[in-house]
Amino acid sequence: MKQSSIASLWSKASKRLGSGVAQADEQTDSNSKSQTLKPEASHCKESRGENLEAQNDIPLSKEVVQPREAGRLKRLRKGCAAAKESVTELCLPKDLEEDNEAEVPVDSKYLEDCANLSVNGNTTKDVCAARPVSGAAKCASDRETIPNKKRHKTDSVENDGVELSAEFCSEGDIAPRETGGGLKGQERGREDEAEDPLPDKENTPGEEQVLKPRGPPSGRGSGMAEAVGGAMEAFESAIRATASRASGIKSSKDGVGAAALAAAEQHKAFSLDSYVTWKAGAPTPFGFLCEAFEVVANTTKRQEKATVLIDAFRTILATRPEDLIAAVRLTANELSPPHEGLELGLGEATLKDVLADASGKTKAAIDKQYQEVGDLGSLAVEVRSRVRTLVTPPPLTVAAVLKSLREVARLEGSKAMNKKKNAISKLLVASRGNEAGYIMRACEFKRGLRIGVNDSTLLTAIAHAFHLHKLGCEGRSLADKLEETAQAVRRAFCECPCYEVLIESLLKHEISELPNYCHLVAGVPIKPMLAKPTLGISEVLDKFSGTEFTCEYKYDGERAQIHIVDDGSVQVYSRNSENSIGKYPDAAEIIKKHLQTDVKSLIIDAEVVAYDRKAGKIKPFQELSRRAKKVVSAKDIKGELCVFAFDCLYFNGDILVRKPLSERQKALRSALGETPGECQFANGRVSSDLMELQAFLDEAVNDCTEGLMVKAMDATYEPSKRSTNWLKLKKDYMTGAADSFDVVPIGAWFGKGKRTGVYGSFLLAIYNPQTEEYQTISKIGTGFSEQQLEEHSAKLREFEIPGPRNYYRYGDAAAMQPEVWFEAKAVWEVKAADLSISPMHQAARGMVEPGKGISIRFPRLVRERDDKDPEDATTAEQVVEMYQKQAVARAHAKPAAEDDDY
DNA sequence: CTTGTCTGCCC
DNA sequence: ATTCTGC
DNA sequence: GCAGAATGGGCAGACAAG
Numbered sequence: 029m030k031q032s033s034i035a036s037l038w039s040k041a042s043k044r045l046g047s048g049v050a051q052a053d054e055q056t057d058s059n060s061k062s063q064t065l066k067p068e069a070s071h072c073k074e075s076r077g078e079n080l081e082a083q084n085d086i087p088l089s090k091e092v093v094q095p096r097e098a099g100r101l102k103r104l105r106k107g108c109a110a111a112k113e114s115v116t117e118l119c120l121p122k123d124l125e126e127d128n129e130a131e132v133p134v135d136s137k138y139l140e141d142c143a144n145l146s147v148n149g150n151t152t153k154d155v156c157a158a159r160p161v162s163g164a165a166k167c168a169s170d171r172e173t174i175p176n177k178k179r180h181k182t183d184s185v186e187n188d189g190v191e192l193s194a195e196f197c198s199e200g201d202i203a204p205r206e207t208g209g210g211l212k213g214q215e216r217g218r219e220d221e222a223e224d225p226l227p228d229k230e231n232t233p234g235e236e237q238v239l240k241p242r243g244p245p246s247g248r249g250s251g252m253a254e255a256v257g258g259a260m261e262a263f264e265s266a267i268r269a270t271a272s273r274a275s276g277i278k279s280s281k282d283g284v285g286a287a288a289l290a291a292a293e294q295h296k297a298f299s300l301d302s303y304v305t306w307k308a309g310a311p312t313p314f315g316f317l318c319e320a321f322e323v324v325a326n327t328t329k330r331q332e333k334a335t336v337l338i339d340a341f342r343t344i345l346a347t348r349p350e351d352l353i354a355a356v357r358l359t360a361n362e363l364s365p366p367h368e369g370l371e372l373g374l375g376e377a378t379l380k381d382v383l384a385d386a387s388g389k390t391k392a393a394i395d396k397q398y399q400e401v402g403d404l405g406s407l408a409v410e411v412r413s414r415v416r417t418l419v420t421p422p423p424l425t426v427a428a429v430l431k432s433l434r435e436v437a438r439l440e441g442s443k444a445m446n447k448k449k450n451a452i453s454k455l456l457v458a459s460r461g462n463e464a465g466y467i468m469r470a471c472e473f474k475r476g477l478r479i480g481v482n483d484s485t486l487l488t489a490i491a492h493a494f495h496l497h498k499l500g501c502e503g504r505s506l507a508d509k510l511e512e513t514a515q516a517v518r519r520a521f522c523e524c525p526c527y528e529v530l531i532e533s534l535l536k537h538e539i540s541e542l543p544n545y546c547h548l549v550a551g552v553p554i555k556p557m558l559a560k561p562t563l564g565i566s567e568v569l570d571k572f573s574g575t576e577f578t579c580e581y582k583y584d585g586e587r588a589q590i591h592i593v594d595d596g597s598v599q600v601y602s603r604n605s606e607n608s609i610g611k612y613p614d615a616a617e618i619i620k621k622h623l624q625t626d627v628k629s630l631i632i633d634a635e636v637v638a639y640d641r642k643a644g645k646i647k648p649f650q651e652l653s654r655r656a657k658k659v660v661s662a663k664d665i666k667g668e669l670c671v672f673a674f675d676c677l678y679f680n681g682d683i684l685v686r687k688p689l690s691e692r693q694k695a696l697r698s699a700l701g702e703t704p705g706e707c708q709f710a711n712g713r714v715s716s717d718l719m720e721l722q723a724f725l726d727e728a729v730n731d732c733t734e735g736l737m738v739k740a741m742d743a744t745y746e747p748s749k750r751s752t753n754w755l756k757l758k759k760d761y762m763t764g765a766a767d768s769f770d771v772v773p774i775g776a777w778f779g780k781g782k783r784t785g786v787y788g789s790f791l792l793a794i795y796n797p798q799t800e801e802y803q804t805i806s807k808i809g810t811g812f813s814e815q816q817l818e819e820h821s822a823k824l825r826e827f828e829i830p831g832p833r834n835y836y837r838y839g840d841a842a843a844m845q846p847e848v849w850f851e852a853k854a855v856w857e858v859k860a861a862d863l864s865i866s867p868m869h870q871a872a873r874g875m876v877e878p879g880k881g882i883s884i885r886f887p888r889l890v891r892e893r894d895d896k897d898p899e900d901a902t903t904a905e906q907v908v909e910m911y912q913k914q915a916v917a918r919a920h921a922k923p924a925a926e927d928d929d930y
Numbered sequence: 931c932t933t934g935t936c937t938g939c940c941c
Numbered sequence: 942a943t944t945c946t947g948c
Numbered sequence: 949g950c951a952g953a954a955t956g957g958g959c960a961g962a963c964a965a966g
Binding site for chain 2: 956957958959960961962963964965966
């Protein structure tokens with residue numbers, strides 16, 4: 029049985045159904061409606077109703093849990109109550125009824141997947157396969173080598189294989205747990221906290237005893253499903269207890285001090301038994317991770333979030349260390365390291381389709397519910413909770429979920445969307461409790477998991493978990509040691525941003541050896557250093573007073589980290605570590621051509637910019653973005669470019685990241701030569717004189733760049749950090765220096781996540797007195813404080829009209845149809861960086877380019893203009909004027925090569 | 931075949 | 942990209 | 949100040965729909 033995970037069943041079913049995948053898929057589609065699930069049995073109704081009642085008040089995450097106004101909460105309740113009326117049915121993919129085997133979480137295919145994520149020749153394979161050496165880890169993992177393995181496997185077959193094929197109502201078991209996971213659970217958590225602020229070391233004894241079905245399986249009956257149901261309650265309570273203990277920690281002003289110390293104390297109370305309620309060594313249940321997510325999502329305290337994750341990871345380390353990579357991947361909300369380029373290919377629209385299909389509701393109904401709930405995750409949980417499945421597949425495991433998602437990502441070709449949708453439905457069908465929600469969120473890569481955890485927090489948790497697991501809580505200054513490990517792990521990840529490599533190294537080797545296995549190397553992109561926005565030259569001088577600094581042009585192109593690997597090959601990586609060699613083969617050639625003779629390996633940081641060599645001028649960003657992403661031959665390349673290099677991170681085996689900028693600049697100049705218009709060093713100047721800097725900034729803007737980057741000469745390169753050692757200075761940050769517009773909000777979209785219940789974005793229009801039209805110029809969604817957003821939402825609600833006025837001009841694409849229309853009343857001042865010819869927006873339509881309007885780049889709200897009427901809004905003519913001014917400025921720019929005057 | 935929608939990734 | 946917010 | 953989560957325009961590419 030090579031692949032028996034839930035996801036792989038699809039392909040098996042395909043084979044059964046027909047000779048080819050595509051054909052099978054068609055059949056699946058046409059059959060799916062007839063595979064409708066049994067309507068809920070009437071005897072279940074009551075309990076389900078209760079369940080719903082409770083659940084309505086229990087959104088998945090904190091954003092929804094804590095609406096800022098009572099009104100919003102009311103709306104939410106109302107929405108859910110309405111939804112409750114509807115009949116639901118779940119349409120299962122045809123093959124599911126036979127999907128009753130145990131999942132095999134770490135099978136050979138999975139190991140292959142790991143191996144494919146090789147970095148730098150080091151595959152993950154050996155490590156995945158290798159057994160952890162360290163003490164506690166020994167107890168767990170190997171089904172092959174660990175003595176009690178055989179028993180486990182047998183159990184697993186019995187439980188998963190036989191029992192689950194029988195029809196039974198697992199929801200009955202799961203439902204109360206969901207209730208616990210939601211609002212009631214929260215209240216309970218708070219009570220615990222209040223009554224029992226000091227943790228008792230035994231960890232919620234009563235509940236735990238009841239809920240912990242360890243030891244031999246309790247017969248073939250409830251099997252795995254029940255075990256996991258029980259387990260979820262158990263680790264839920266344990267995790268909550270952890271969280272509430274951690275919440276007692278007070279942060280202190282003196283740095284690492286009190287908070288970290290208190291947290292360190294907490295770690296000593298960690299008890300594996302309170303978490304592990306599934307079979308020792310068995311695959312880590314996905315529900316376990318979701319429960320941790322839930323608790324993490326429900327606190328805003330960073331320390332508390334970390335503690336919960338640390339406990340979860342420690343548990344995995346102690347029971348099934350090979351699951352940690354998958355758990356971390358899911359927590360990081362990535363399918364693979366970014367440079368692997370694996371994409372899910374599912375977004376909001378398609379996921380809503382999945383929910384519509386699964387619930388038997390119309391898309392419109394789902395839309396409406398989504399609008400009220402503001403989160404596809406909670407929506408999925410809700411949908412799943414009142415659907416009864418004929419057959420309940422075995423519980424999901426962490427490894428199986430990740431594997432499924434990766435398989436979804438690999439699906440392509442005609443009908444791919446249907447296949448993807450089916451695969452997701454299958455996961456949803458197999459989900460219990462809040463799992464459906466996190467499956468959904470895992471699919472929303474754009475938005476992330478939204479539990480308040482990103483790389484930085486995650487890395488800390490990984491570091492602490494490994495430290496505690498391997499080295500225990502011993503030592504006098506645990507907090508300091510933990511912090512030390514965290515720093516080492518963060519640094520390792522910065523230089524080698526691949527969780528697979530990181531975790532394997534930590535599993536396989538001593539923590540202290542991490543730098544030997546996880547370090548900067550040509551061929552693996554590192555996270556680029558970022559800059560802080562600043563409001564003006566005086567702020568820059570202020571921040572850098574006393575330090576030497578340099579100013580460089582901030583070119584408006586695409587960030588490119590260019591690697592020369594030892595074998596002479598060249599790679600180009602984007603700001604987000606995507607491999608973009610396909611888009612910039614010419615940049616790679618240019619760099620090759622400019623290498624000095626003794627360059628063996630190199631990593632430079634640069635901006636590639638669209639360029640007109642004949643005119644010797646920089647072209648706008650939009651030109652660059654028109655390039656094909658995958659150039660087949662040199663003739664496909666659209667437009668010339670110039671590489672503006674500004675940093676050097678690695679040179680002939682020397683890791684320069686930790687050296688000061690001054691030194692890195694020298695290295696850069698010794699590694700590369702210059703040719704104007706092909707390969708240049710960023711135009712820079714060293715000065716601390718306000719007037720001189722002002723002049724340089726003006727020059728930069730005149731030369732078609734965005735402004736200046738200001739960098740401390742003695743600073744190291746801080747990967748992925750938006751450091752105050754790099755400041756960016758753009759004209760549009762400075763009040764008065766930016767283009768601003770007085771615009772009229774004529775429509776809006778409902779907000780998601782923490783903006784649930786208010787509008788999330790607005791459609792803005794300028795006024796055209798000639799045509800007497802309001803013409804859209806952009807949407808806007810930033811620049812509001814929460815309070816402003818509430819106020820504006822409330823005010824505009826009064827101006828709501830059923831449809832657009834006939835004097836509104838807006839694009840006819842779906843994305844340009846607001847969910848709500850307004851009378852043209854309010855006037856807002858909006859700031860922007862640039863104007864562009866727009867395929868969507870209608871401002872000054874036809875006045876610059878036939879059939880096209882004008883739009884703005886980086887729009888943000890400045891303030892409301894109470895003093896203006898809508899007819900006083902910026903006019904089409906004024907927009908054209910601004911656009912022309914910008915175009916003329918570009919036309920008059922000096923050739924860039926000529927100002928390289930230093 | 932063309933056209934429109936969705937997604938991901940640049941900024 | 943820009944911006945706001947709780948820690 | 950950090951870390952996280954809201955949100956923008958616009959492009960290419962992949963599919964779906966017609």
